[in-house]
Amino acid sequence: MAITKSLALLALSGLSSFGFAAPLEVRDDTVSTDVFEKLSFFEQYAAAAYCQENNNSTDTKVTCSEKNCDSVEAADTNTLTEFENSKKTDATGFVTTDSTNKLIVLAFRGSKSIDNWAANLDFQMEDVSFCSDCRVHSGFLESWNEVQDGVINAVKGAQAEFPDFKVVATGHSLGGAVATIAAAALRTIDISVDLYTYGAPKSGNDEWAEFLGSTDKGMSFRVVHKHDLIPTLPPSIPFFMPYAHVQPEYYITTDNNVEVTANDIKVVPDGDDGGIDIASHLWYFNHISACDGLIDMKVKRMIGSDSLW
Numbered sequence: 001m002a003i004t005k006s007l008a009l010l011a012l013s014g015l016s017s018f019g020f021a022a023p024l025e026v027r028d029d030t031v032s033t034d035v036f037e038k039l040s041f042f043e044q045y046a047a048a049a050y051c052q053e054n055n056n057s058t059d060t061k062v063t064c065s066e067k068n069c070d071s072v073e074a075a076d077t078n079t080l081t082e083f084e085n086s087k088k089t090d091a092t093g094f095v096t097t098d099s100t101n102k103l104i105v106l107a108f109r110g111s112k113s114i115d116n117w118a119a120n121l122d123f124q125m126e127d128v129s130f131c132s133d134c135r136v137h138s139g140f141l142e143s144w145n146e147v148q149d150g151v152i153n154a155v156k157g158a159q160a161e162f163p164d165f166k167v168v169a170t171g172h173s174l175g176g177a178v179a180t181i182a183a184a185a186l187r188t189i190d191i192s193v194d195l196y197t198y199g200a201p202k203s204g205n206d207e208w209a210e211f212l213g214s215t216d217k218g219m220s221f222r223v224v225h226k227h228d229l230i231p232t233l234p235p236s237i238p239f240f241m242p243y244a245h246v247q248p249e250y251y252i253t254t255d256n257n258v259e260v261t262a263n264d265i266k267v268v269p270d271g272d273d274g275g276i277d278i279a280s281h282l283w284y285f286n287h288i289s290a291c292d293g294l295i296d297m298k299v300k301r302m303i304g305s306d307s308l309w
């Protein structure tokens with residue numbers, strides 16, 4: 001069963017790079033120290049979304065039981081809403097203020113459905129009103145729709161209290177896709193949001209990617225680790241499934257379990273790079289999903305090994 005799934009995924013990821021994808025153009029320049037620090041900092045918020053202590057105890061500090069969010073733990077945070085397993089989808093995450101760094105952070109995760117999503121090849125799109133001709137993945141949109149009221153209210157409330165705080169949305173994997181939709185939704189109602197995603201799948205069509213890439217209402221940083229399979233999905237098939245990624249891509253060139261420095265991140269203008277390694281999906285600056293035993297277990301089963309790295 002696991003093998004069948006992996007083969008289906010391999011076939012699909014092959015399809016996505018067959019014929020359509022432009023050759024990968026890696027610029028020589030690496031990221032600035034400032035960008036590097038932001039990429040590694042917001043990864044920690046994405047990691048915190050996996051930790052159970054941040055899923056249903058609103059009005060508390062953000063912590064990570066697996067000690068993979070030290071910089072976030074060092075900040076003065078207080079969650080405004082925490083949510084878990086919304087009714088139909090498994091949208092889980094939180095909105096928090098970070099008074100140390102003057103931020104309002106939205107962090108999402110979506111782990112339960114990751115294998116269902118990939119194995120069922122559920123790549124259906126639907127129209128969305130955020131931008132003209134935009135279409136997004138139905139399942140990710142449903143996740144966002146379920147939590148949007150609580151999230152938008154929390155952000156608006158926090159902005160009223162802290163008007164100079166910057167709003168940032170972040171998430172890993174399917175959580176990155178939901179964070180992407182959250183950023184678009186907030187930008188549409190005139191709230192500037194910076195977006196940081198890690199190992200996110202594609203969430204919508206070309207128009208959608210273009211809308212998210214425009215910087216009028218905030219920057220978008222899409223981080224992909226070498227060989228990560230998930231960002232190659234869904235496959236991009238013109239007309240039928242015109243999935244596209246927000247560009248550019250911030251591409252981490254180091255292996256699993258290796259510390260990342262600014263020199264290890266390349267800016268890939270037309271990136272849709274990734275590969276066939278499921279384990280590398282879980283290594284972004286650190287073991288991003290460490291707080292979630294379930295996702296680790298699923299990945300171990302998929303790769304047929306007891307150890308991830």
Ligand SMILES: *[C@@H]1O[C@H](CO)[C@@H](O)[C@H](O)[C@H]1NC(C)=O
Nearest residue numbers: 051052053055056084085092
């Ligand atoms: C949220 O945390 C509680 C423990 O506080 C845990 O029992 C529950 O499974 C968690 N929910 C999710 C979706 O992780």
Ligand SMILES: *[C@@H]1O[C@H](CO)[C@@H](O)[C@H](O)[C@H]1NC(C)=O
Nearest residue numbers: 052053055056057058082084
């Ligand atoms: C969090 O979830 C756990 C398990 O689902 C539950 O036992 C606990 O009461 C919840 N805590 C709050 C504050 O809702």
